[in-house]
Amino acid sequence: MTKTDIINEHTKKVNLIFEDCNCWDIIDKVLSMPPDAVLSDINASGLKGRGGAGFPTGLKWKSAKEQPSNERFVICNADEGEPGTFKDRQILHERAHKVFTGMTLCAHTIGNVSKGYLYLRAEYNDLLERLQKDLDEFNEGLKARNFPFTINIISGSGAYVCGEETALLDSMEGKRGEPRNKPPFPTVSGFKGKPTVINNVETLVYCTMIMLIGPEEFLKLGTKDSRGAKVFCISGDADVKGIYELELGMKVDEFVELFGDGDTKAVQVGGSSGHCVPRKKFSETFLGFEGVPTGGSMMLFNSSRSMYHVLHNYLEFFQEESCGLCTPCRIGCQQLLRGIEAVKRGEKPSTYLDELIAMARTMRIASKCGLGQSVPNPFISIVENFREEIIY
């Protein structure tokens, strides 16, 4: 069997995201169900957020539902900014209806939602025209069903940090996109201070599909801690690149076997804010919440790549995309970048890397939001595993 054949085997096994289906049938079915029953199905599926953080979706919906309010909001986070991630774009391109459907299901479930918003990454504005057309039809369809819910698109302004859900809310409210203090979490006080569910594009599509196939079918996929499947974005030194939906729970060596070029020395799982898995750990590392969680980005590097350059590139990205609000992230990103440069040039001793790792650990526990907290992921994993490449 060729590689392509094996990959096809895998993708045949699971095809939830890009499969065409009649969304109105799902909506009609769900709208006739009591909201609690929908919630119970989502809960039972074990679905966790597909944006990267992996928060249980049912729990999020439940929290917003239980927060007393006469107005709640549903927001689809389509601010897909993580380097190496390009799945949401494809989903919105091919299956936007399934996203809108997921939002509608959520609105029905948590109640008192009259408005939903799709927060679209500024760089995806070429999708706008078509999305708006689809959305207009969709909103008409909801109107015809007398379900008082409409979805609007809000275009972002290009900051990576606005993928962080509270910065996204500030951006939507017309403010500078900066993460808020938590608690309160958005499910308690979100958009305009109202309980708000913010879900990733892919998560919402899985919600749609769970309501179509039932939670039991979904539970059959994946592992105990990582139920279902996931859309992966494969890039870098890979023989096969692109977007693939795969069952969760695969080990990295299996993955590299399928997609790599035979010379893979490291896989960056989860984009620039994720972990770098070196070859020696391929066989022991799960792709899933019990191993290395991922928002979908899989970057493969072969032996021709300098991990110094890889890390340098990530840190340049972060020092620019930190919102600049909190000290550990704003300054930490700059210090890590300047630090490896100084070590490379011999201006700082190699032991300076250990000081930087210690500082990165402070960033991880003291930064205000997920951005600063995850910069140490690539930094520590690359410096620890490829120390020589950083120094020499």
Place this chain on the structure above:
Amino acid sequence: MEAMVKIKINNTPLRVAQGTTILDAAKELNIKIPTLCYHPDLCIAGSCRICVVEEKRARTLLASCCTPVAEGMEILTNTKKVRTARKHIIAMMLSEHAENCVHCFKNMNCELQSLSREYSVETQNLINICKPEELDISSPSIKKDFAKCIRCQRCVRTCADLQHVTALTAAHKGSEMKIATFLEKPLAEVVCTNCGQCVNRCPTGALTEQSYVEAVWNAINSPDKHVVVQTAPAVRVAIGEELGYDPGNRLTGKMVTALKRIGFNTVFDTDFTADLTIMEEGTELLTRLKKALKDKEPAPLPQYTSCSPGWIKYIEHEFPDQLEKVSTCKSPQQMFGALAKTYYAQKAEVDPKDIVVVSIMPCTAKKFEAGRPEMWSSGFRDVDYVLTTRELALMIEQTGIDFRNLEPSHFDSLMGMSTGAGVIFGATGGVMEAAIRTVYEIVTGREIPFKNLEVAPVRGMEGVKEASLKLEGCLPEWDFLEGVELRVAVAHGLVNARKVAKQVEAGNSPYHFIEIMACPGGCLGGGGQPIPTNCDIRLARAKAIYEEDESMELRKSHENPEVTMIYKDFLKEPLGHKSHKLLHTTYTKRKKY
């Protein structure tokens, strides 16, 4: 009954109200957690992260200023993890900060410096990433040195929350993030009101006043210069804080002695021109009321006070269409300057060109006001240099004065006598109270009918205060005011000023007279006052001001004998020709950008 939660801090059990932050809960146990971006006057940012603490179940450390307690929390404020994180954070801040402490105006009064000492950040291994190039000295009031900025955004929140000015805001992101003005224009070219509230809350030396201490020394040391100093009412109750006293000490007499020791030729009191302001502004109000009520002609009412230069610049930018409602009276500082170079020059037989007028003000906006082109009515620049309370303290130190052991002395006479009414100008509501004391008596011939001459409703720290007073038994000249309910409002802090001005803009303001002070608490909370500031400190200063008022023999502006004398000998009458030339001014319509 508020819900309570049970927590432990450093293993000590504690019950606190739900919603309490970890920082405040720790205070209940007298545990100090260091803070930087936190300020009691401002909304919570949670951005500097110096206040992080450990919670047993939490994945990350928690910022104690912005994290509310939750049932069962077990908080540790001083573990190795916490100390290491704080040390890292301080080192990071220092790497971004121009570490030239010994040359800094805030040396020894810098929160970053104190923390650095407290956490023994002895060596700096991190790479210097300070951007030293941006020093903004365009404003005559405020110096902005970005190299010393730690991006805590206290200034941004001050400008937005307390003042609703937003001259300062966060711009750009990541390593380029900075505190900037609109389009990064110089501070002098934006909507900044020069109030200096940001200066009061800046933890480092990034925002300070433009200092004129050296210029004043030069004047004092020039044998051909005759240097006259005036001191604003709020200075005497705050100067002590810079010299080791607790807040709320009245040090008028010692301050006067110190000023004489420093070498000023004459030491006068701005309170004198505060009393004079009441005569002018009170008469102006009565004139406007007469026009409206008796002549039935359109009159610019409500009348706004004009003492606060921060407020003047604010209304010029924000509500230029309301400028006719502002009293045309110059502020007491500027009245003083104009009179010092005319009236005093004549009496003392000094050539006004040799006179240098120095003001000691609780204010940074006064520095801008003194430089306004319309403030040359004496034929010279009316006020040459304005120093803040902080700068005066520095001069006292430089003179080598043992302030605590100074014998008190009196202001020089001619423009040194004041009444309690002049003193209370330093507190929010004070101008209004002083005006009511005088206007009521002019109109009815009787003292205001309140115990101890206190107009209680206009006192205190509420953002907008209002009061009304029915005028009955008016003298024949003022019979058109008979039965009129005089309605007044007092606002302090520009966010409150805005509320009142919006009401006027909408045409439904019920007031005749509105006092506005740009700074929270009035001048006693001014941008030139000792640092730190908070509500307790401002209350202590206010208490001292009212005590000073009560301690004075004369409590009403129109009873000030030197005021009587200046009208007799020089000005002739309120709103007269000379007053018009020297004591009144005009305003400029400005744009928002």
